[in-house]
Structures are given as structure tokens and as C-alpha cells.
Amino acid sequence: MDPAPASRAWLVWGVGVAVYLLAVFNRSSLAVAGLIATDRFHISAGQLSTFAMLQLLVYAGMQIPVGLMVDRFGSRTVLTGGLLVMSAAQTGFALATTYPEALIARVFVGMGDAMTFICVLRLVSAWFPLRRIPLVTQLTGNVGQLGALFAAVPMTWALSHLGWHAAYLIAAGAGPVLLVPMLLFLRDSPGSRHQRGTALSLPDLGRNLRSSWAQPGTRLGFWVHFTTPFSATMLALLWGYPFFVEGEHLSDGAAGSLLSLIVVANIVAGPVLGWLVGRHPWHRSSLALVIVAAIVLCWTVVLLWPGHAPYWLLALTVFVAGCGGPGSMIGFDVGRTSNPGHRLASASGIINVAGFVAALITIVAVGFILDWRTPGGGTDYTDAAFHWAMSFQYLLWALGVAMILRQRRVVRARVQRASVDSGDSMVRAVL
Template structure:
């Protein structure tokens, strides 16, 4: 390939991937931010632990609501239009959140943010499926997840530092501005993929594909697997992980962020290593069962009685190991999704998976909040050090997370037959090249 300008030193598809990956970084940071900002919201909005849990659920309701059309829209109208819409809506939502004057306004703003963020990962996945060879799909879907985990890492200590210096309003205003800048970059770089696909995909064909997919048990098995992963990881690392570490070991937010940072680093490592392995495994469904069982065992170690005895260093390693398993789960699920739906309608598959996951996570948050409050009668420290949750409350949390692991084991079993018999797709993945001309 001749390099005619400075920008051509980097293949265009990597620039496209970089813009959407950055958008996913911001989206993941938004999703993981409640655990860092919740104490400030409790103080400013005069709410309780249950109130924060309800506010956290706002993101998942918005996320689930717009996952329903996300795959249909991306498959029909292409990455460029939907990705730009996604980034723009998220930026507007962040702006509204930064100026919200109460729980109701903040709830509405978080729904807006989630509505935009709901579209970005499906767009990113579609871009990877179309712009990169099939034999590299697992690797680049894993790398795409790494960009999200970077956002999760930014939502821990870095966001905590920003909150200290410019407050939560200034921090989310800055996030809105950065998203707006990324929107401008995307306007000039992102391709109109819908016009370049081999087939002219109509909205009718996409809807028909979605309806047909809903009738297949294997597809629901894939959705169950992802929903289990998403609900557990988001609850643990995005909402209750940080306050749990603070309360277990009596440390400040910066120190409590270390295990969460280890979790995000573990996610990145797992995404790359198991993402590459996903391109080799013929039966990713079997691997998913092993990962889910192992993850459930590691979550049990977070039970208050065990955590106190094992100590801070062990729990940090535990979080990091859970992160490795979580990071490896996503590319394996995506590999199953691509095999079940094919590249043409992978947006539909991603939409069904993430809609199911968003609904499960949204329902789980109030249930967890109620269970923790009932076990604990959570109170607010008048000195604003942290929301006091005792061991009984956290024990209820861990029990619910372990229970949520059950669908993660059953899901791969449901799709096992389809994964075992679909050997033609495996051969297709090995020989597949990108649908679009590489640039």
C-alpha cells in the first residue's frame, strides 16, 4: 500500500476502530462511575443507599431500552450514522447530568447517557466484523473490550482525584466536552459501511432475522451467558466493589481503588490472551462454562468472613483474577455470537445479548439494594466518610452474585448442540477476510 500522506501511515480502519474504541472507553467509564461518585450524590441530593442503587439502575434501563433497536439500526444504516448518534446523545446526557439539581433530573440524565452508550459497542463490534479478517475477530473484539476496561480504570482512582479537585459536576462536564471532540473526529473519519457491504441489507431483512433469532434456543443460551457475566461484573466492579473494599478494610477511596484497578488490568489481560485464544477454540461454549464456575468460586472469597481473614492483598489478587476471567468471557461470547448470527447480522445478535443483559442488570440493582438494606439497615455517616454497610449487607450481595452465576453455566449448555454441529461456520471463520476492502 502506497503511503501518500502522513495519515496513511496508519491504515484507515485502525483510525476508525480507535475512534469507536475511545467512545467505548467513555461509555464504560460512565457505567462504572456510580461507585466513585455515589457518596457525593448522597450528600448533594440527600438520598440513601437505596436511592443510589435506584439511580444506578437508570443507566441499565436506558441501556436495555436502546439495545433493542441498536443491532437493527447498525445492521441496516451502518456504523457511521449510528456511532455518531451514539456519541452525540451520550455527550448531551453527560451535560444534563452535570447540571442536574435532584435525583429525578439525574435519573433522567443517566437514562440519556445510557441511551447513547447502548449503541456504541454494537457499532464497534460491527466495525470489527466488517473491517478486519474473520481469523482476527476474537483478537480485535478482545482489544475492543480492553478499551472499555481502560474506561473502567479511569472511573476508579483517576475519577476520584478529579472529583476532589473539580467536583462531580465539573468532572462530568469535562466528560461531555471530550465526547463532543470525539464526535467531531468521527465525523471526518468513520466510513459509510452500509453502502459498501456485499449485500443490500434492508430494514425488513434485519427485522426478519431478529424475529427468527428469537425462536432459536441456542441464541437465548448465548444471551443468558452474557447477561450473567454483565450483571455480575457491573454490579461488583461498577457499583458496590469500591465501597465494599472501603468498609471491609477501613481504607480511603484511593486505596480501595487498587483492587478495582487490578480488576480492570486483569480484564485487559484476559481480553487479549483469551481473545486470541477464542480464534483458536472450536468449542468456546465449553470454555465459557469453566470460566463461569471459576468466577463463582472467586466471588465466594469476597464473603465478609473470608475476606477479613484473607486480607487486603489476597482480595486484590482475587479481584484481578476475576478481571482476567471477565475479560476472557466477552470475546468468547462474541465468537459464539458471530458463529450463531454470521457477520451480516451480528448486530442483531449483539442487540439481543446486551438487551437481555441490561434488563437483568437493571432488575438486579434495586433487588440488591433492598436486600442489603434489609440485612443491614444501612445508615449514612454524618461526617460523610462513607455509607455504612455491615457484613450482613455485603453477604447478601455476594449471595445474589453467586446466584447470578447459574445462568452463566446453563447458557453454554443450551447452545452446545448448535456450536457442535456448526462446523461449516468454523471453516468460514478461518478462511474469512474482511467484507470491506482493507485500507
């Protein structure tokens, strides 16, 4: 990679991460509107969870195709398409008057959202020196998560004071505004505005994906991303607000403040984890396991607390769960160091599927468990129903931790064999 002026690299990154921030905002904008959407479209908790389910299903399903598209057509082209799709979809959601219309709009919100993050990761790899990539990757996640903060606070205000139509039309209008600096300043690499990969046939694409998945580091990154962020995603995207308001009997303002702590956690933990990963790359999965253990411990205390959990405990739990977002970036760093440059976006797409599949499963399960445990149906959810629903997370944590440990053993065995074959007597505790 040709060295790029630092100012130009940060400018390109800033434009790209602004689009990602908007994508997170669009993704999270339904979280504070969940109860309003229930009344607006006359739907149950299971139907409400379908909004997020379809959006995440599309997002997760698009990750591998988007990774292949970025490897082939470059970040600039794919990011432009994602921005346009998101803006059109949010406009459709603002104007939707029926449940099916709103569902279709959220599907396309998920499609546009899917075309952002991998593009920005590719820009980071193209524009920054290797020693800075872990830190800038964490900063990408941090700044992007400000979109969830804007959804938790300004979007709550807009829905209350401006109404459904105006709030979502304003959100849709941000896309065309960002399109201008993107077209002016964004370049795929220091050497070219548009960077194109080799055209591949379908069999070649299949071989690329199989090669990426065959790397143990890609599989390890997949399970790290599966296990660390889904709890915070579930809270931020749909069920946090109802849980705090109806399950823990907090005010609307208090619930919104708690959700904003997810962003605070990203801002605080991201640079720290980026520094730790850069300094101790051989212990990345151990760091991810520590984060998961902390999240599990906090949720356990909340769910076992007699009566309603105190505000400080809920705040601590949300903050610690929010650290799972920066923790999930460890998965991308493992994938980056395990794959050649021409497969980087494809491997990132495979890894990025994981966390959203876990979040999708959790969101749907919480909705159906709430309906199951609520007497007589309806939306008057009991404290016990929420405790049942939130306990579902333990199944995915158990699966994820087991797979991280399994794939780490595979990676360690491979590194040990490589060390012996190369005559290197220093076999470190890797990953």
C-alpha cells in the first residue's frame, strides 16, 4: 500500500464512518418507536419483533454478497448504493400506513445498512498503516454507534414532538446530504478513486468463500462476533425500551438514558480494546471471553434480583453489555490477520453475519416468549414474562463460548505446527 497523508486518510475515513453512523441510526430508530409502532399498526409483540427480524435477516443474509461486491467493485461504489437504498427505505417507512408496507420498508433499510460497515473496514485497511488498523477499526465501531445514541435521544424527542411522519422523513433526508461529501472526497485507496477486483465466475466466488471459511482464524472471528454483541443489539434495536419501561417500571426518559449508555460504553471501551489488541494480538480471544463473562455476570444479577433491579445495576448491565460491541471488533481483527488482502472483505462479511444472526435469534425469541408468558395475550407484559424472555440469552452465550474455545484450540495447534516447521522455538499462547 502506498503511504497516504494522514489528513487525507482521516478525511476519507470520516466520510465513510458518517455513512455508517447513519446506517446505525436507521437500524436503531425503531427501538424507541416500538410501543408507538405497536399502536400504529395494531400488532402484537411477536409481530413487532418481526420488524427487527426481517431487517436483521436481510442484513445478515447480505453480508457475504456485500463482501464479494466490495472485493469486486470497491468500497466507494457499494457504499453509494447502500446510502441511496437506506434513504429510500426510510422514506417508505415514514409513509407506511399498514403493517405489510412497513415490513417491506424495514427490509430495504436492512439491505442498505448491510452495504456500509464492510465498506468502511476495507477503507481502513487501504488507507491506514498496519499498526493503526486495530485502533481505527475500534473507532469505526465507536463513532458508528453514535447513531444509536441519536436514535435513543433525539429520535425519542422527534417522535413525541413532531410525530411519526416528520421524524422518519427527517431521518431519510440525511442520506442525500451525506451523498455530496461522499462523491467529492471518498476514494477506494490512495492510488485510485475506484478500485476494481478481478471479475470472478460463480465457481470462483464459491472457492473464495470456502477458502475464507477454511481459515481457522475466520471461524474464530465468526464465533467471537457471534457471542459478544448480541445482548446490546437486542436491547438497542427493539427490546431494551419495553424491558426497562414495562419490566422494570422506569420512566420513558430513564429508559432512553439507559439505552444511551450502550454508546457511552462503545466510546469508552473501544479505544481501550483497540490499544490492548494492538499490544497483545496473541490474546485477542481471551479478551473476548472476559467481556462475555462480565456480560453474563451482570445479567445474572439483574434477573436474580428480588423485585425490580436498582437503577445503578441496570446502568452497569447496559454499560457492560455495550462493551460487547467493541469486543465484537476483535473478531474482525482476527479475520484480517488470517486472510490475504483480496479476500479481506469476503472474510469480514462472513464474520459480520455472526453477531446479527445471534441478535436476530434473540429478538425473535424474546418476542415469542413474551407472548407465551403473558396471560391472555396483549401487550401488558409482566415482570416474570420479561425475566423468562431475557434468560434465553444464556443458550447463545453457552454455544458461543464453547465454539470460541474449540476454534481457538484449532488455531493454536496450527500455529504450533507452523512454529515447529519453521524452527521457531518460541510458541506463544495465541489468540
